[in-house]
Amino acid sequence: MTEMGTTERVLRLLALLQQRPVWTGPELAERLGVTTRSIRRDVERLRALGYPVNAAQGVGGGYQLGAGKALPPLLLDDEEAIATAVSLRLAAGGTVAGASEAAVRTLAKLDQVLPARLRAEVRALHDAIATLEGARIEVDADALLTLARACRDQVRVECGYADRDGTETERRIEPYRLVATGRRWYLLAFDLDRDDWRTFRLDRVHSLRVTTWRFRPREHPDPVDFVQRAITTAPYPHRARVLLRAPAATVRAWMPATVGTVEPVDDGSCVLSVGGTDEHELALRVGMLGVDFEVLEPASLRSQMATIAERFARAARDPDVR
The missing domain is CATH 1.10.10.10 (Winged helix-like DNA-binding domain superfamily/Winged helix DNA-binding domain)
Known part of the structure; x- marks a missing residue:
């Protein structure tokens, strides 16, 4: 040969x-x-x-x-090259500090070696993709990797943490899972001093120290469900559960997972759990979904909705009709 x-x-x-x-x-x-x-x-x-x-x-x-000491070149077929280019383009607007710059550098390398037949297609995809810049919360890439390894190796972590009011505390935790919401990263961990499960926002974690103490895994809640509930209802002084006359899949398409939790009841209804700063805000948020609903709790939310309904009814009257 x-x-x-x-x-x-x-x-x-x-x-x-x-x-x-x-x-x-x-x-x-x-x-x-x-x-x-x-x-x-x-x-x-x-x-x-x-x-x-x-x-x-x-x-x-x-x-x-296997894995070596250095990263050797990878072979990509046409579909893999295009998928990689699109993924890198989206990563340029990510929430990990430094990842955007790395994505741009990698895209430049990929574009340099792409065959002519693929380069035009990838560039067309780039032109067709736009990133809406929102209130992104960046986290340190090294901290993210450190916590990921700690979850994998089941070792205790010590760190400083600032709560929403800026109060600083020292934490000793057993890290279990990292959860990304699109805007932020969260860590599900067992807080040893509070003897309970806690959710930590990674952008509030600092002075991270990984110990040599290994821990035996505990029975833990579902990470995604726990984090979702922690950020959609637990932080707010007012919470509500509402039965919506709409399929769960439809409501999930309207409402981001970071805003409320949706539990299916049957093919045509679901229960929405949501939190807010006051009941007036909750009433308007539910009413804006545009479907029939029933307030399960609290009862005081029904009174708030009645007040809003009366106000809207008065506004809907023709001023020329007395």
């Missing part, structure tokens, strides 16, 4: 190793139309280029592309 043929075969081998965790030698040989001896030589060529290809003997063994 010619050298060009060998190069193409090695690249195809690398692409196969990136597609699934483990391949046996005979499987690779069949896919590439060569002998298992050729596969062994090609694996050595990949290793010489810096790709950590692991080999295991016996049942369940085979070749596996």
Whole structure:
């Protein structure tokens, strides 16, 4: 086989190793139309280029592309290259400090090596995508990675934390899961001093210290559900539960997960749990959904809605009709 043929075969081998965790030698040989001896030589060529290809003997063994000390080049097919470019474009407007700059640098590298047939398509996608700049809350990328590793390794963390009023406290926590809401990052953790589960906003965490104390995992609440309830109802002095005459999927499409929680009742109704600074705000928020509803609690919200209804009824009268 010619050298060009060998190069193409090695690249195809690398692409196969990136597609699934483990391949046996005979499987690779069949896919590439060569002998298992050729596969062994090609694996050595990949290793010489810096790709950590692991080999295991016996049942369940085979070749596996592992992690090395340095990141070797990746092979992307057309769809993967386009998907990567779009993802990087969206990451440029993300909430992790420094990620936007890294995304731009990576996009520049990707664009430089893209085939002409894909470059035009990717650039067309870039032109078609716009990012609405909102009140993004950036978090430190190093802190995010540190907490992710602590969750993975199940080790205790000590940190400083500022609450919504700016009060500083020292916390000793067992970190479990990181939850992203689109605008902010949150951590679900067990607070050792308060002996209870807590939600921490990552942009308020500082002086992060990872200890060597490992912890035994506890039975924990669903991270997404816990964080959602913590940021949609718990922080507010007034809370309400309302039965909406609309499917849960429809209401979720109207209301972001950071505003309220929606629980389906049946195909045509759901229960909305929402918080607010006062009952007047809650009444208007529910009324603006544009569907029939029933206030489950609190009863005082019904009185507030009656007052608002009377005000709207007076405003709806024709001033020329007495």
